[in-house]
Amino acid sequence: MTIIITAFERSPDGGKGLARDTRVRWALEEAGEPYEVRLVSFRAMKEPAHLALHPFAQIPTYEEGDLALFETGAIVFHIAQRRAGLLPDDANARARAITWMFAALSTVEPPVLELATTRLLEGDKPWTRERLPLVEDRVRNRLDQLSSRLGNADWLDGAFSAGDLMMVSVLLRLRPSGILDEYANLAAYVAHGEARPAYERAFAAQLAINTGKPPAG
Numbered sequence: 721m722t723i724i725i726t727a728f729e730r731s732p733d734g735g736k737g738l739a740r741d742t743r744v745r746w747a748l749e750e751a752g753e754p755y756e757v758r759l760v761s762f763r764a765m766k767e768p769a770h771l772a773l774h775p776f777a778q779i780p781t782y783e784e785g786d787l788a789l790f791e792t793g794a795i796v797f798h799i800a801q802r803r804a805g806l807l808p809d810d811a812n813a814r815a816r817a818i819t820w821m822f823a824a825l826s827t828v829e830p831p832v833l834e835l836a837t838t839r840l841l842e843g844d845k846p847w848t849r850e851r852l853p854l855v856e857d858r859v860r861n862r863l864d865q866l867s868s869r870l871g872n873a874d875w876l877d878g879a880f881s882a883g884d885l886m887m888v889s890v891l892l893r894l895r896p897s898g899i900l901d902e903y904a905n906l907a908a909y910v911a912h913g914e915a916r917p918a919y920e921r922a923f924a925a926q927l928a929i930n931t932g933k934p935p936a937g
């Protein structure tokens with residue numbers, strides 16, 4: 721059954737890999753699953769055909785036969801459950817990896833997104849100068865905690881898992897702020913994720929769409 725995901729026809733980040741189709745592509749690459757991509761414009765995302773797939777008019781979506789999913793957490797979890805390589809076999813290790821997926825999306829991503837919103841969408845508001853340091857502190861609080869837990873380990877809990885895939889994807893969104901580089905171990909963790917061949921393929925594929933140049937190799 722062909723897997724089809726949706727992605728921005730033209731990503732606002734110009735191909736930096738921050739649009740969330742990248743994490744789904746990464747999971748599919750880790751799982752060795754071929755997939756096709758349907759590109760959507762901002763206008764098409766609000767039309768009934770796309771709303772039937774995604775009630776919140778966003779990307780990415782995932783279609784496979786008569787299954788249609790939205791939300792990257794659910795999509796990556798679905799992929800990880802069906803293929804080796806993204807979740808450990810041991811039941812407890814598997815539950816912990818899933819916990820890290822939820823932690824990435826529900827505990828770390830909200831302050832990271834708040835920072836991005838404050839910087840990009842509210843930068844011209846009169847209160848942003850006062851608000852920005854508060855938002856940055858909330859991000860640093862989470863990164864302090866994550867950095868302590870990670871220590872010098874390569875991955876969050878033993879071998880690489882979907883928990884790391886999600887956490888690295890979330891942390892990548894911090895790079896433009898410079899805050900990630902305040903944490904040497906987290907910056908190394910993210911770089912380690914980016915160096916995985918599956919991530920490199922996912923990144924190249926989304927970049928190709930945004931630059932109009934086919935991936936090298």
Ligand SMILES: N[C@@H](CCC(=O)N[C@@H](CS)C(=O)NCC(=O)O)C(=O)O
Binds near residue numbers: 739741777778790
């Ligand atoms: N929680 C959702 C967030 C999806 C999301 O925010 N997608 C962005 C692209 S990265 C989007 O479609 N933004 C356009 C919009 O919300 O209008 C997920 O993880 O899938």
